[in-house]
Amino acid sequence: MNLFETIVIAIVEGLTEFLPVSSTGHMIIAERFLNVTETDFVKVFTVAIQLGAILAVVVLYWKKFFDFTKWQFYLKLLIGVIPAIILGLxxxxKIDALLESATTVAIALLLGGIVLLFIDKFFNKPTIENDTQIKPMNAFAIGMWQCLAMVPGVSRSAASIIGGMQQKLTRSAAAEFSFFLAVPTMLAATGYKLLKYYKDAGGFSSEEMKMLAVGNLVAFVVALLAIKFFINFVKKYGFKVWGIYRIIAGLILLFLIYKGYIQG
Known part of the structure; x- marks a missing residue:
């Protein structure tokens, strides 16, 4: 993987991490188009640069994350991340094996898109408007929904937002809590992947360190813009358009796999 490929994949990550379209799925597609060899480092890279995007949440919501008097906020995030940590370990x-399958991504994009077409109608009577009203059991339930995103193409953002709306959160409250929950989730996933690779490979080369630094920086900057756009868009238009996008993307990907342009 060269510097150009690193930047392209990081841009894809920053744009899609907080949209309900699967950042992992889109990075896999980008890697196929760029003919990036699927090495152990590339697998680590696609997880690790999500940390850059996640840090954008901390910057945009820094008052929320650094108000240490509101300990309930941290407790709910801890409860919400427990299912992902347990199932991830x-x-x-099996999760790593799924990351190699473009067919899995295509099917997940397609099915998830169908769900998003109707999600606004399914859960149209919200009672929770902000994170202070979320109970610990709501957080745990959303965390369970988030685990669906271990299948590439499902989308962590989509799964946790749907979980939030199922728990009676408004669209914007569900989206914001999805952002908040991403922070401990991706910190844990990134830390685990980096530590495992460090032990198995005996460390990171200077070139790998450079790619990780560039990837995280690019993902961070792009994600800052994507978060603001997504919240405003969801408030106005809901999730139907993302469902349509996912269905189209899934069908195109299946066609490309069928024709042999992308390895399934």
Missing amino acids: LFSK
């Missing part, structure tokens, strides 16, 4: 090898 139990099924890490």
Whole structure:
């Protein structure tokens, strides 16, 4: 993977991490188009640069994350991330295997798109308007929904937002809590992947360190813009347009796999 490929994949990550379209799925597609060899480092890279995008949440919502008098906020995030940590550790090898399948991404994009077409109608009577009204059991339930995103193409953002709306959160409150929950989730995932690679490979080369630094920086900057856009868009238009996008993207990807342009 060269510097150009690093920047392209990081841009894709920053744009899609907080949209309900699957950042992992889109990065896999980008790698296929760029003919990036699927090495152990590339697998780590696609997880690690999500940290850059996640840090954009901390910057945009810094008052929320650094108000240490509101300990309930941190407790709810801790409760929400527990399911992902447990299942991630139990099924890490199976998850890694799924990351190699473009067919899995295509099917997940397609099915998830169908769900998003109707999500605004399914959950149209919200009672929770901000994170202070979220109870610990709501957070745990949303965390369980988030685990669906271990299948590439599902989208962590989509799964946790749908979970939030199922728990009676408004569209914007569900989106924001999805952002908040991403911080401990991706910190744990990134830390685990980096530590495992460091032990297995005996460290990172200077070139790998450079790619990680550039990737995280690019993802961070792009994500700052994407978050603001997404919140405003969701408030006005809901999720139907993202459902349509996912269906189109999934069908195109299946066609490309069928024709042999992308390895399934």
